[in-house]
Amino acid sequence: xxxxxxxxxxxxxxxxxxxxxxxxxxxxxxxxxxxxxxxxxxxxxxxxxxxxxxxxxxxxxxxxxxxxxxxxxxxxxxxxxxxxxxxxxxxxxxxxxxxxxxxxxxxxxxxxxxxxxxxxxxxxxxxxxxxxxxxxxxxxxxxxxxxxxxxxxxxxxxxxxxxxxxxxxxxxxxxxxxxxxxxxxxxxxxxxxxxxxxxxxxxxxxxxxxxxxxxxxxxxxxxxxxxxxxxxxxxxxxxxxxxxxxxxxxxxxxxxxxxxxxxxxxxxxxxxxxx
Amino acid sequence: xxxxxxxxxxxxxxxxxxxxxxxxxxxxxxxxxxxxxxxxxxxxxxxxxxxxxxxxxxxxxxxxxxxxxxxxxxxxxxxxxxxxxxxxxxxxxxxxxxxxxxxxxxxxxxxxxxxxxxxxxxxxxxxxxxxxxxxxxxxxxxxxxxxxxxxxxxxxxxxxxxxxxxxxxxxxxxxxxxxxxxxxxxxxxxxxxxxxxxxxxxxxxxxxxxxxxxxxxxxxxxxxxxxxxxxxxxxxxxxxxxxxxxxxxxxxxxxxxxxxxxxxxxxxxxxxxxxxxxxxxxxxxxxxxxxxxxxxxxxxxxxxxxxxxxx
Numbered sequence: 001x002x003x004x005x006x007x008x009x010x011x012x013x014x015x016x017x018x019x020x021x022x023x024x025x026x027x028x029x030x031x032x033x034x035x036x037x038x039x040x041x042x043x044x045x046x047x048x049x050x051x052x053x054x055x056x057x058x059x060x061x062x063x064x065x066x067x068x069x070x071x072x073x074x075x076x077x078x079x080x081x082x083x084x085x086x087x088x089x090x091x092x093x094x095x096x097x098x099x100x101x102x103x104x105x106x107x108x109x110x111x112x113x114x115x116x117x118x119x120x121x122x123x124x125x126x127x128x129x130x131x132x133x134x135x136x137x138x139x140x141x142x143x144x145x146x147x148x149x150x151x152x153x154x155x156x157x158x159x160x161x162x163x164x165x166x167x168x169x170x171x172x173x174x175x176x177x178x179x180x181x182x183x184x185x186x187x188x189x190x191x192x193x194x195x196x197x198x199x200x201x202x203x204x205x206x207x208x209x210x211x212x213x214x215x216x217x218x219x220x221x222x223x224x225x226x227x228x229x230x231x232x233x234x235x236x237x238x239x240x241x242x243x244x245x246x247x248x249x250x251x252x253x254x255x256x257x258x259x260x261x262x263x264x265x266x267x268x269x270x271x272x273x274x275x
Numbered sequence: 276x277x278x279x280x281x282x283x284x285x286x287x288x289x290x291x292x293x294x295x296x297x298x299x300x301x302x303x304x305x306x307x308x309x310x311x312x313x314x315x316x317x318x319x320x321x322x323x324x325x326x327x328x329x330x331x332x333x334x335x336x337x338x339x340x341x342x343x344x345x346x347x348x349x350x351x352x353x354x355x356x357x358x359x360x361x362x363x364x365x366x367x368x369x370x371x372x373x374x375x376x377x378x379x380x381x382x383x384x385x386x387x388x389x390x391x392x393x394x395x396x397x398x399x400x401x402x403x404x405x406x407x408x409x410x411x412x413x414x415x416x417x418x419x420x421x422x423x424x425x426x427x428x429x430x431x432x433x434x435x436x437x438x439x440x441x442x443x444x445x446x447x448x449x450x451x452x453x454x455x456x457x458x459x460x461x462x463x464x465x466x467x468x469x470x471x472x473x474x475x476x477x478x479x480x481x482x483x484x485x486x487x488x489x490x491x492x493x494x495x496x497x498x499x500x501x502x503x504x505x506x507x508x509x510x511x512x513x514x515x516x517x518x519x520x521x522x523x524x525x526x527x528x529x530x531x532x533x534x535x536x537x538x539x540x541x542x543x544x545x546x547x548x549x550x551x552x553x554x555x556x557x558x559x560x561x562x563x564x565x566x567x568x569x570x571x572x573x574x575x576x577x578x579x580x581x582x583x584x585x586x
Contacts, residue, residue: 008490009391016386020400023461027403029426030415042424088309095306101299114318116570120519120542121562124549125321125328128336148313178302207408209522214550225410232414232529239418249411257406261399264406268463269470 027250034058034244041240057244061231067248069220070227077142077212077223078205084147085201086194092148093156094182098168108157114150120210127214141215142223152197155271159193160186196267199260206253224249329560336555348560358561361539364449365565368520368540371453373513376460377506383461384468385498405462413526416455417442420527442528445537452538456523460516464509471505472498507580511573518569521546541565 033041035053061067095101096108126145135141163186171181187194209225216222222230228249235241257264304311328334329348331341352358387397404412419426420441428438441451475498483493499506521542524532532539532547539547541561549558 012386012389012391016383016391016397019383020397023403023458024400025426026412026415026419026458027407029419030412033418044424044429046424046426046429088313091306092310095303099303099306101303104303111314114314117318117322118515118519118566118569120521120545121325121566122318122321124545124555124558124562125324126317127549128324128555129316129321131337144313145317148310148318153310203406207406207410209408209410209525210546225408228408228411228414229525229530239421239424242414243418246411246414250407253406253408254403257403258399261395261402265398265402265466268405269466 027254030243030246030250033240034247036240038238038240054240057240058248060241061245061248066219067224067227067231067245070222070224071248073221073227074206074223074225076139078202080139081143081147081205082198082201084143085149085152086197088147089149089152089156089197090182090187090194092153093160094178094186096153097157097160098182098186099178111150112154115154119146123211123214130215136215137218137221138215142212142221146211149201151271152201155196156190156193159190163189195263196270199264199267200271203253203256203264325559325562328556329563331556334556336553341556348556349564352557352560352564357536357539358541358544360537361541361544361561362564364538365518365520365541367449368453368456369514369517372456372460372517373510376457376464377509377513379457380461380464380468380509381499381502381506384465384472385494387465388469388472401465402462404459405466409459409522410526412459413455413523416451416458417527417529420451443534445534448528448533448538452520452523452527452533455527456517456520459523460513464513467509467512468502468505471502471508475501503580507576511576514572514576515569518565518572 032048032050034057035055036047036050036057037054040047040050096104122145130136130141130145133141167185168181171185176184207225208223209229212223213226213229216226219227219230228245231245232242235245328336330344330346332345332347333340333342335341383401387394387401420428422428422438422440422442425441427441432438439447441447479497479501480493483497488496519542520540524538524540524543528534528538532543542565545558545561545565548554548561
């Protein structure tokens with residue numbers, strides 16, 4: 001029995017390690033290629049660990065100035081998007097949980113139905129709206145359409161509903177208004193749920209591609225993902241440069257994940273993430 | 276007398292919160308205002324217009340003109356070889372990626388749930404594709420699929436096989452897209468399974484071991500039946516997500532739908548039609564067809580689930 005358990009454990013480890021290697025190989029290969037010379041890139045059998053690490057490819061990607069601009073844009077878009085989304089989510093979740101008005105729960109479940117509607121379905125007519133508003137190449141177009149996220153509101157509302165009523169009445173007796181109660185008491189208590197929303201929304205914003213591609217034409221308004229695809233078209237077959245560019249796009253999220261792994265995993269289990 | 280009056284006033288004041296006055300509507304409205312504005316402009320309005328647009332014939336969205344109202348777009352859609360091909364490709368993609376990634380994820384989740392040492396490193400490795408941009412990682416996969424210098428052909432040759440034209444041959448391109456899709460869907464699916472596994476009471480396993488059940492029996496008699504609600508959820512979410520495949524195609528084939536335009540997916544077709552060809556009403560019709568199919572599949576799934584799921 002004990003013998004069996006030991007070989008079983010070895011087998012489990014072996015399976016997990018093989019699987020983990022397969023998951024990580026693309027990332028490893030991206031990083032290693034980014035540090036190679038064109039000659040090393042075209043070498044067979046492949047070089048798993050180059051003798052010297054070249055930083056030229058990164059310098060090339062960043063020196064044109066455009067890529068730096070993409071990074072700044074993505075940061076701006078993520079900051080605006082996350083702060084507005086959190087603000088709207090807090091206000092809406094509060095109205096749908098603490099305030100009382102006729103038909104509240106029916107209206108909310110109606111909105112929940114919107115979660116079923118895929119983003120791609122809305123993208124077509126939202127794009128037309130953006131064109132008509134002449135919002136192409138603006139931060140408004142990149143952020144505003146998606147700041148009212150029903151899923152996030154659902155997560156936060158559930159959290160708000162778990163806060164005992166007695167706290168509310170105590171605060172009201174002390175003379176606090178609804179608004180004060182929301183910001184002074186409910187928001188601090190709901191930090192875990194808000195962190196969940198910030199992480200999910202931040203990651204989605206950084207990685208999103210289809211919408212930013214649709215609403216940006218000018219190079220100086222592109223986000224990193226859109227900029228990357230235009231860089232691919234320009235760099236063609238220079239894979240060491242492509243990998244350096246891809247690495248720059250991916251590394252902030254890798255670092256975030258390394259530090260906030262547990263939070264992100266709980267957040268994803270709770271709310272899911274866009275593909 | 277005055278006592279009772281003030282008491283009465285106080286009573287009225289505490290009850291004012293429950294009485295329906297103008298304030299009952301105005302206060303929630305102020306909180307809901309940003310939500311209502313954004314949802315009406317970017318959600319309700321587009322849902323209505325997508326539906327209406329799909330019936331407009333010869334619609335020009337810039338001039339806002341159309342020649343008629345009818346089912347012309349839908350019949351045009353189904354006689355378009357590209358759209359039918361897109362539907363086929365999407366079905367094949369969903370049909371391959373969802374079952375394979377579900378089975379693999381379940382296996383990985385069960386192994387990760389054994390709580391061996393090094394779990395945090397394994398978690399990092401397995402979940403990394405989830406937080407990294409599909410579009411960036413897709414370019415890495417394109418490089419790995421390279422005919423001459425790609426890692427995948429290298430390994431195939433090491434194992435004694437012939438190199439494959441992953442990016443040039445239409446059939447192999449489909450396989451390449453599916454392999455990348457499975458890899459990309461694993462992390463999220465594993466996470467859902469892991470949180471499902473954590474809800475299974477340890478006592479079941481203890482009892483099964485006391486009864487001398489083997490690990491195979493435990494898997495099929497305890498783990499999978501108790502996990503069936505999660506499995507159903509995973510299938511629904513993955514069907515919905517994979518049927519919208521777009522970024523993967525865009526990244527792998529450099530902004531084209533596969534070699535020789537052979538790999539149109541439904542969303543790619545939609546994108547091509549409204550963004551490049553300005554055919555908004557055709558795109559709307561295609562989007563509604565996709566939505567209808569996904570919706571029907573979800574209904575079917577829930578119907579099957581009701582019969583099959585044990586809880």
